[in-house]
Amino acid sequence: MSAPEVTELLERGAATPSSMADVDEIRARVQIRRRRRRFALGAAVAAVVVAVVGGALLGASLFRDPPMPFVDDEPAPASSSAIVLPTIPTREGEGGDLAAAHGRLRFDPDDRCFYLDQGGTRTSVAWPRGWYAEDDPPRLIDAGGTTRLHVGDRVELGGGYGQTYEGREPCPGSDGWFFAWQVNERGN
Numbered sequence: 001m002s003a004p005e006v007t008e009l010l011e012r013g014a015a016t017p018s019s020m021a022d023v024d025e026i027r028a029r030v031q032i033r034r035r036r037r038r039f040a041l042g043a044a045v046a047a048v049v050v051a052v053v054g055g056a057l058l059g060a061s062l063f064r065d066p067p068m069p070f071v072d073d074e075p076a077p078a079s080s081s082a083i084v085l086p087t088i089p090t091r092e093g094e095g096g097d098l099a100a101a102h103g104r105l106r107f108d109p110d111d112r113c114f115y116l117d118q119g120g121t122r123t124s125v126a127w128p129r130g131w132y133a134e135d136d137p138p139r140l141i142d143a144g145g146t147t148r149l150h151v152g153d154r155v156e157l158g159g160g161y162g163q164t165y166e167g168r169e170p171c172p173g174s175d176g177w178f179f180a181w182q183v184n185e186r187g188n
Contacts, residue, residue, distance in 0.1 A: 083112050083133040086168060088159075088179050091143065092128035095159060095181030101125075102156045102186075105149050107138040113171040114140065116155065116178065124170035125157065126179045142183075149185060158182030 103118035114133060116123045130143025140149040149155060157180040165177045 083114075083135050083138075085114070085131060085133045085140070086124070086126040086165065087129050087131055088126045088181065089129055090181040091130060092181060092183060098158075099160045099178075100156065100158055101161075101178045101180075102154070105140070105151055105153050105155050107135070107151045108171055109135070109138075111172055114138070114151075115171040115174055116157070122171060122174040124165075124174040124177050126165055126177055128181050128183065148183065154186035156184040156186060158184075 101116055101118065101123060103116040103121075103123070105114060106117045106122075107114050112135065114125065116125055127140065128143065131140060133140050138151045139147050142148045157178055159178055159180040159182065161176060161178055163176045165179070170177055
């Protein structure tokens with residue numbers, strides 16, 4: 001029973017002073033229902049706001065620009081078999097995990113580039129700062145000088161995707177770039 005209905009009953013004399021306790025109880029129930037409706041509406045509005053803001057932040061992070069152009073100030077050791085390896089300004093483990101890529105490490109000897117084979121899809125990789133490569137045999141070496149990856153190794157990378165990088169051409173047949181700041185070897 002709503003508050004106007006209770007008021008109408010009192011005015012018509014249908015409610016007596018002895019039934020006022022019942023009327024007070026009815027009014028209390030009406031107020032509780034109103035509060036519940038307001039709370040439910042407030043919770044729904046808050047959920048929509050969180051979803052919209054969260055979606056906007058996620059969308060912005062997925063479509064951000066690739067890293068700024070960078071020249072590694074820690075060149076690879078001089079070697080006749082060294083390969084120019086594209087790197088990013090971020091050292092391994094310093095970035096966040098926005099996207100993941102996994103596949104097998106491959107090397108194109110004609111173009112002298114390493115790429116990630118993701119089940120038939122080639123993806124060029126810009127590696128963490130300080131990494132370098134050698135091709136006798138083809139392998140990737142981390143900033144500490146440890147050989148980390150060999151051709152054919154299964155690899156999981158954390159980082160982000162992009163279509164261009166510093167005006168560099170990706171490996172032939174590649175669908176774009178993956179900017180890796182996390183590298184996990186998974187063996188053969």
